[in-house]
Amino acid sequence: METFLNISAVYGVYLSISVFVIGMSWRTYQWATTPKSPVRLGMFPKPKTGAGRVLKMLKDTLIAPQSARIEPLMWAFAFAIHVAALGAFIGHGRLLHEFTPLVTWLGEDGMNTFAAWSGGTAGIVMLAAVVFWIARRTFGPFKQLSVPEDYLLLALLFGVIIMGDHMRFVGTIHAATYREWFQSLLVFKPEIPAEILGSSTGWSLGAHMLFTDLFLIYFPFSKLVHAVGAFSANLVRSE
Amino acid sequence: MSEEMKADLELDLKGLLCPMPMVKVSQNIASVAVGGTIRAVATDPGSMADIPAWAKSTGNELISAEKIDGEFVFMVKRLK
Amino acid sequence: METQQMTTLVGVLDQKMNRQLKQYLDICARCAICKDACHQYVATQDFKYLPARRAELIRQIYKKYFTKTGEFVPALYEARDPDENLLDELYESTYACTGCRRCMYYCPFSIDTAWILSVAKAILIAAGKGNEMLGQLADAALFKSDNFEMFKDIIVDGFKDIEQQVKGLTGDPDAEIPVDKQGADILYVALAGAHSILPAAVIFHEAKVSWTLSYFEAANYGYFFGDAVKARKIADRFMDEAKRLGVKEVVITECGHAYRVAEIFHEAWSGEKHPFKVRHILEVIDEYITDGRIKVRPDAIKEPVTYHDPCQIGRNGGIFEQPRNIVRALASDFRDMTPNREQQWCCGGGGGLVAISEMDEFRIKSGTIKAEQIKATGARIIASPCENCRLQMEGLNDSMELGIEVKAIMDLVLEAMPLPGSFAKDASTD
Numbered sequence: 001m002e003t004f005l006n007i008s009a010v011y012g013v014y015l016s017i018s019v020f021v022i023g024m025s026w027r028t029y030q031w032a033t034t035p036k037s038p039v040r041l042g043m044f045p046k047p048k049t050g051a052g053r054v055l056k057m058l059k060d061t062l063i064a065p066q067s068a069r070i071e072p073l074m075w076a077f078a079f080a081i082h083v084a085a086l087g088a089f090i091g092h093g094r095l096l097h098e099f100t101p102l103v104t105w106l107g108e109d110g111m112n113t114f115a116a117w118s119g120g121t122a123g124i125v126m127l128a129a130v131v132f133w134i135a136r137r138t139f140g141p142f143k144q145l146s147v148p149e150d151y152l153l154l155a156l157l158f159g160v161i162i163m164g165d166h167m168r169f170v171g172t173i174h175a176a177t178y179r180e181w182f183q184s185l186l187v188f189k190p191e192i193p194a195e196i197l198g199s200s201t202g203w204s205l206g207a208h209m210l211f212t213d214l215f216l217i218y219f220p221f222s223k224l225v226h227a228v229g230a231f232s233a234n235l236v237r238s239e
Numbered sequence: 240m241s242e243e244m245k246a247d248l249e250l251d252l253k254g255l256l257c258p259m260p261m262v263k264v265s266q267n268i269a270s271v272a273v274g275g276t277i278r279a280v281a282t283d284p285g286s287m288a289d290i291p292a293w294a295k296s297t298g299n300e301l302i303s304a305e306k307i308d309g310e311f312v313f314m315v316k317r318l319k
Numbered sequence: 320m321e322t323q324q325m326t327t328l329v330g331v332l333d334q335k336m337n338r339q340l341k342q343y344l345d346i347c348a349r350c351a352i353c354k355d356a357c358h359q360y361v362a363t364q365d366f367k368y369l370p371a372r373r374a375e376l377i378r379q380i381y382k383k384y385f386t387k388t389g390e391f392v393p394a395l396y397e398a399r400d401p402d403e404n405l406l407d408e409l410y411e412s413t414y415a416c417t418g419c420r421r422c423m424y425y426c427p428f429s430i431d432t433a434w435i436l437s438v439a440k441a442i443l444i445a446a447g448k449g450n451e452m453l454g455q456l457a458d459a460a461l462f463k464s465d466n467f468e469m470f471k472d473i474i475v476d477g478f479k480d481i482e483q484q485v486k487g488l489t490g491d492p493d494a495e496i497p498v499d500k501q502g503a504d505i506l507y508v509a510l511a512g513a514h515s516i517l518p519a520a521v522i523f524h525e526a527k528v529s530w531t532l533s534y535f536e537a538a539n540y541g542y543f544f545g546d547a548v549k550a551r552k553i554a555d556r557f558m559d560e561a562k563r564l565g566v567k568e569v570v571i572t573e574c575g576h577a578y579r580v581a582e583i584f585h586e587a588w589s590g591e592k593h594p595f596k597v598r599h600i601l602e603v604i605d606e607y608i609t610d611g612r613i614k615v616r617p618d619a620i621k622e623p624v625t626y627h628d629p630c631q632i633g634r635n636g637g638i639f640e641q642p643r644n645i646v647r648a649l650a651s652d653f654r655d656m657t658p659n660r661e662q663q664w665c666c667g668g669g670g671g672l673v674a675i676s677e678m679d680e681f682r683i684k685s686g687t688i689k690a691e692q693i694k695a696t697g698a699r700i701i702a703s704p705c706e707n708c709r710l711q712m713e714g715l716n717d718s719m720e721l722g723i724e725v726k727a728i729m730d731l732v733l734e735a736m737p738l739p740g741s742f743a744k745d746a747s748t749d
Binding site for chain 3: 256257258259261262265266283284285286287288289291292293295296297
């Protein structure tokens with residue numbers, strides 16, 4: 001297990017984060033340095049002021065009200081998975097540092113219950129959305145339109161979520177232990193705590209991290225670059 | 240002159256608004272053989288410039304374009 | 320196919336590359352939310368008309384030739400060469416598109432599929448597979464301006480015929496259709512057809528404005544064909560005329576794409592700012608009515624009237640209220656369609672489709688939703704300021720027996736204006 005964890009939860013983390021950061025910067029740089037279309041591609045009605053344009057862009061990107069109107073179910077799952085992913089991302093912040101004010105407010109047990117509920121909800125919502133997306137791509141025009149990239153990303157995401165859920169719902173290791181591991185990565189003195197190595201949940205962590213590494217490495221070369229591109233593309237809408 | 244010639248295809252383009260008369264002639268030219276002719280009658284005055292311009296730019300022959308009793312009569316010969 | 324031709328076609332994509340295009344090609348998630356935004360897909364359920372699919376064909380070339388991952392693992396993206404098969408698919412998907420941009424409206428990333436398809440057209444043209452009819456019509460328009468001396472008298476003769484009618488309608492023997500008038504305030508750019516000249520001439524006469532008529536029509540088949548150079552040259556014909564005459568504004572007739580070409584595309588193509596305003600005739604007429612420069616009888620049209628927003632004027636041109644103001648000013652029963660304005664369904668006649676006879680059956684079928692919308696209003700008259708829309712809706716009217724009358728807004732205005740000539744006409748028909 002130690003070798004596996006060294007690969008996925010130590011070196012893989014360094015590699016994937018580097019690829020992700022450099023890849024996304026490169027992609028953004030490429031976009032920024034490609035000349036704009038001289039033709040204005042906006043559509044009407046459009047806000048008259050610059051601030052209005054930015055607000056509309058944020059609304060279109062973060063809420064996508066038009067998409068909600070045309071296919072509400074798809075929109076609901078898409079919106080849910082993005083919000084849940086954001087929540088999960090914030091939740092993972094506990095690996096950096098305990099959310100001390102929350103602990104003071106809720107108490108030690110209260111914090112653990114809150115984390116279990118919020119993390120658990122996010123994990124289930126994301127799982128449901130990914131399952132919905134996979135199912136949607138198995139029939140009709142959605143299947144015809146899909147390319148291997150789409151399934152690969154969904155498979156990686158499914159792996160990340162299911163293993164994360166496993167750690168959340170089945171595993172017995174607490175955040176403090178994971179924090180030890182994560183903080184050791186931050187100071188470049190990687191060490192995997194004995195509690196993780198000694199538990200079968202260690203395998204879950206390894207798998208969770210393996211899927212996450214692959215997901216992050218592929219991210220800048222996939223359609224997921226919409227995480228950045230959607231903002232500027234939606235700004236063009238009111239140009 | 241055009242009345243004496245028998246066309247291979249007669250097109251009634253009366254009432255069509257420009258550029259539709261030109262579009263119709265263009266759409267129908269393939270249905271006559273090379274060397275064949277189309278006689279088209281339109282009512283929109285814009286066709287007096289449109290149809291000759293189409294014939295010349297596509298390399299077909301405009302045999303005649305005349306205004307007869309408020310109608311515009313064209314003879315076009317397919318050359319290729 | 321020759322490798323050399325493929326290199327050429329990839330070169331066209333490279334040449335057309337810009338930030339927006341690159342982003343559109345990089346970020347599409349193939350979520351297919353655009354599926355039900357497209358009237359053609361909804362009416363036919365044919366995969367090739369699904370907006371994201373149309374763009375995907377260009378994305379396949381892009382992935383293979385412009386991205387490393389696509390170059391090394393093409394299978395991941397189904398990346399491929401612009402070979403005969405791809406080009407045939409591309410032709411079907413591209414020239415069918417009306418460019419209505421309804422898919423862009425609903426896309427969470429606002430991907431402009433029509434813009435991607437304008438690049439597709441450039442690729443098809445470079446491969447010798449541009450639509451022949453649209454190409455011929457573009458060439459005919461350019462032939463007229465390149466050999467202007469040959470056509471000048473014929474064009475002016477046509478205007479003189481219409482001028483007689485203007486005199487009759489206005490009851491003014493001095494009414495005229497001015498051409499080539501230096502220093503006029505307005506250069507009016509009509510279509511080649513008399514129907515777009517006569518009502519405007521009467522309206523300008525009654526509003527007592529200084530105007531002149533362009534020798535050239537606004538219609539731009541170069542734009543539909545997808546050749547930006549030809550499209551620009553076709554628009555240059557009247558833009559140069561406007562500069563030469565020193566007009567204050569260019570007013571485009573009731574036409575959809577011509578307005579967008581003049582107002583939005585032309586400055587970008589020519590790389591210089593127009594020394595004049597560009598407006599749509601309906602903006603001008605709305606202003607004349609509001610300012611009282613022309614009079615319309617408030618209940619001139621008693622039958623229920625509905626209005627169809629042409630894509631290039633509404634969603635893509637920003638003119639929503641002026642035509643409605645005009646119709647409300649002269650009709651007692653105006654009924655909007657649902658949905659309308661920026662969400663309006665394309666009628667199916669745009670993109671030059673009305674000129675492509677192979678597409679007739681498909682085009683009418685793609686108008687099913689529009690026909691249902693029209694029926695639901697119970698209107699007897701449908702007014703719309705785009706020639707392609709009107710031709711399409713007349714087709715829908717015939718094939719689906721809607722029992723409606725399709726009218727240009729200017730025609731309604733002409734009917735509603737208290738003119739000596741039109742009173743005479745009314746009296747004779749009563």
